[in-house]
Amino acid sequence: MISILKRFLIGRPLKSTELGEQKINKTKALAILSSDALSSVAYGPEQILLVLITISAAAFWYSIPIGIGVLILLTALILSYRQIIFAYPHGGGAYVVSKENLGMYPGLIAGGSLLVDYILTVAVSVSAGTDAITSAFPSLHAHNVGIAIVFILFITILNLRGVTESASILAYPVYLFVLALFILIGVGIYNIVTGHVSPELHAPIGTPVAGISLFLLLRAFASGSSALTGVEAISNAIPNFKDPAPNNASKTLIAMGSLLALLFSGIVYLAYYYGVTPKEEVTVVSQIAEQTFGRNFMYFFIQGTTALILILAANTGYSAFPLLAVNLAKDKFIPRMFTIRGDRLGYSNGIIFLGVLSIILIIVFKGQTEHLIPLYAVGVFIPFTLSQTGMMLKWIREKPKGWVPKLIINSTGAAISLVVTLMFFLTKFAQVWSVLVFLPLIIVLFYQIKKHYEAVGDQLRITTCEPSAPIEGNVIILPVAGITHVVENSLNYAKSLSPHQIIAVYVPFEREDETLFEEKWNKWHPDVRLVTLHSPYRSIINPLTKFIDTVQRKASESNYQVTVIIPQFIPKKGWHNILHNQSSLLIRAHLLFRRNVIITTVPYHLKK
Template sequence: MAGEEGQGGTVVTPSAEFPPLAEEELATLRGIGARWRAGGRRGELPVDPTLGRYRRRPPGRFGRLAPIELFKVEEPDELVATEPANLPGSRWGRAVTRLRRTLFGPPLSSAAVLYERMRKLVALPVLSSDLLSSVAYGPEAMLSVLVLAGSGSLGLSLPLAAVLVVLMVAVGVSYRQTIRAYPHGAGSYVVAGDNLGTGAGLAAAAGLIVDYVLTVSVSVAAGVHAVTSALPGLAWATVPLGVLVIAVLLAGNLRGVRTAGNIFVVPTYAFVLAVVAVLVVGWLRAAGRGFAPVPPPAVPAAEGLGLLLVLRAFASGAVSMTGIEAVSNAVPAFRPPEWRNARTTLGWMVALLVLLFAGLTVLIHLDGLVPRPGETMLSQLGRVTFPTGPWYALLQVATTLILLLAANTAFNGFPRLLFFMARSDHAPRRFLHMGDRLAFSNGMVALAVAATVVFVAFDGRTEALIPLYAVGVFLAFTLSQAGMVVHWRRRRGAGWRRRAAVNAVGATLSGLVLVTAALAKFTQGAWLVVLAVPLLVLLFARVHRHYATLHRALALHPPGAGPAPTAPAEVPGVPAEGEELPQQVRHLVVVPVARLNRASLRALAYAASLGQPTLAVHIAPEEGEADRFRQQWAAWGDQVRLETIVSPYRAVIGPLAHYLEALHASRAELTLTVIVPEVVLRRRWHRPLHSRAEQRLRSALRALPGVVVTSVPVHIAE
């Protein structure tokens, strides 16, 4: 994994999709350019490429769609589109484009990426919604396991909560150090890959991917559960409501970072204020009775209290920490100075998490509440704290909103993780692309689809999804913090031992939670995550292998590393690479002709105009038809050499493809340019009336090396 992932990165811009050439490739490129110049000078163009004569009003059909300048001349030999006004030509295409603009907003200029940043007060709710919302179900998840041993075991929630608070602080401080060491943004994937090797980085990425998908599924499931707790009559609509919420989250995030931030600010702060109000009123009521705990209702034990049950409870409570790594992934999304604002925001997040988690756990213990089906523990706590007035309803509304919108953290982290992976060729390169609103839209869509599949597969049940939750994220935590220990040992700057010790504590505690969660929850569904992680690692490795093969095939090789020269002329020190120089290309133009009509004659005329050797090929189903076609060809004047092939089984595409392959095999240095006449139909419903053989031929020839396929269209007006 490239070291530039962590330290040498810059602000993420749309240009990241187009990496620069290496110095060796640039040197090779200069040599190839010298060969081009030796082969002849480029001629003058028959048109003005700057479109200078059309700057006042663009010609053609675009003029009526956009009465503005489509282009302006920024520099010599450079045009700049003034705005994306070129709507698709069809009525349906224009309608779809207008709908997209309405839902997601107008496209943003690439230069606007510098302004699509978040200030700390916006970044806090955007990046902490997952972390803070988890306190709505984290304490309940822990107590739901303890209560299996009877109500007498619920007292263990306090020491377990204390250990979890230590873990939260340790991991939070560790990630603050990660932000300082990787000021341009680096999550577990980059840190583990830089310091522990590519395999560790891919394992961390796999864990995070599973975690982000589950974050969306669990958050939406918990939010819908909060709705059905207050309105039990809606329980039947759990799955449709969840799918609708995921779609709304996707649409909101596709509108861009700033817009999404403005959407999610109010619900997050409302939830924090609502829970703080519960804590203040609840603790005042507890103080009135001298902090004496209310005895919980008697619950019979379903299993014995043992170490395994306690560990399961601890691992279940640890889900309250999911999302703590989001800030380290999103450092480039902050306003300058990015790393300092990110560290500050992470500090606020951890402080709020500790306050809410510890406060709620202790208050639940003081009020003697126990988990029960059909109502969340936060809902129970709200009813006890606010028995009258509108405050309980406000708490439930705020809780529902934060749980439903907690998935927004994943919509920030998941696409950025795929961006880093795609930059290292471990994920499809389409995830490098920024959409119309300067958001990683492809990654967001992939997350929404995966989360919807998981949500529907588990019927939107929070209790079924929670056991899958901790393994992936704590795998990433552990590898990231272990990687930071190696990082500080390598750097050995001032205070490196203290920093390494902090990260070592975080790695140890995270590793303990990882092992505990994997073992204790294995039979409850965690085996799915244990299986998914190595499968994802294998998938990422295969993707990287494909891109490595592609790079070797397309790279400009340095002297001595390229293929053998195919042309006699050489420039000293520069390899002659096959068909990269105009003088190396040897043409044969082939025109498949089914019948002599306007389309085929236009294709033949186009082929002859190229001034290259041209061959026409006709596939006949029987000898008689072949004779008739040769007579028609003679009547035309036999202007181009014709070769007829009789196909007694009436196949056309297969015999023609095999014939072209044989032609190329007989003269491997030839480039076969196949010119296909194509009828372009205006109306979609006319297409089934035609065989579309040209498209099937193009598909068949695409796999043949040394064959170029082009079309000569004939447009039908009706």
């Protein structure tokens, strides 16, 4: 039943040779890897205005130079990550760059930040999209958490079906959103040029504003820079591209940067010229669309595509998280299971892990994850700063041809990213302080996992571990609960291994049962030694394990191996297991960590 459901949801398994067919072209990659960055256009300009409104509406003209500053940072990041793509064509992004150029600790800070950030990306994006839907249909507001979970399950299953399939489905809403915003910006600018928008709605650029300060402008710049989250995703996901992967990834990155720059600058300009004031219940994009088109089809088209892309921005996390996890797992900082490809050739463990953690986050915060946005933004700008700094050191150290312009680009990006990161800590410390707690904890966890893997490797390696002592014979202990076909089957198996070293063990709770069983056993198999361990406290585990320990100590003196054979019958129907086999499960669980004791289960299959 489970396999049928899995086949229905995920599809038929793919051969390893079909991996090339799961690579994506530039058009699909632009959609699934840019959705996070492009969706931030819906709230990035609004974040600038929310800071400026604390002075007055007259300060809104500062959104233009602040927007230009964000575009300068975007240009530096795009050019820098383009260099990273060619310098590190196997993916890994900020983690690999920081690790190789700054050292292991900075690399782990970048990797840990991005892992957490991708989880926040999914939770925040889906919650924002759900809010947009329930705002249009207020009766659904009470079901925000349930709706968000359904969306996460849908996107998770879609990604488990493979990169190609998810890209084919998710590309349409992303391009519809881009089309909708271009129409909005185009019509809005046309209305301005033709004089349909009054210039009195906004303060002229250069108008003196009392109370303005450099600190406030930097705070607005940092808030607006939240529109750049997701820019790094393409450099992490290079292995998903068709060959030549670096060239295709580079062109996709340039296309994403160009689209983001055009959409962001268009929305910032229209918001300024229209004199839009941010409101709690209506987004800036919604106000611009209403003033441009009124509440007609185009308005609802823009709102609908905005809600869709906010939800689908989560897919950037699903594309980048598994590949980043693969790089960390190869370096033994997280479990190796993240390097395993699933039935559809995607890194399914990473996809499932991301989905589960995102659902937990939404349940814990009851779908109200908006106050996680600063944490989400600072989680990106820490890796931005580290990767830019790492590339600076790489150019200074290697000095390849044309390295000076590259150094200038990375230095600019590193400086601005550092300013944005510091501004987040200075202005939103109450919301981002947890970064200073969970990042050290994550790094400690990474090192503990690596330490464990190294210790396991040392103990398993033949060249370094102690030679195993020779085994002279086998002592078999067979716990029995009665005289049945199950016990007979296990006894026959035990005799095939060591016919003269078998000890059957029975644990009775009453003396009468002890005597009666011994009589039956001596009639049934007098050739097999029976040991009865009376248990007045009705425990099977304690007397049995003490007896096994005693036998093991004596056997080890003669280089004999102790094997415990546990009889178990297997019901015809799987759910019947709930009704049986609890004792055998408990015995196995208690003996599993006993040294020098081998546990073997001998199944006996029932026919009805």
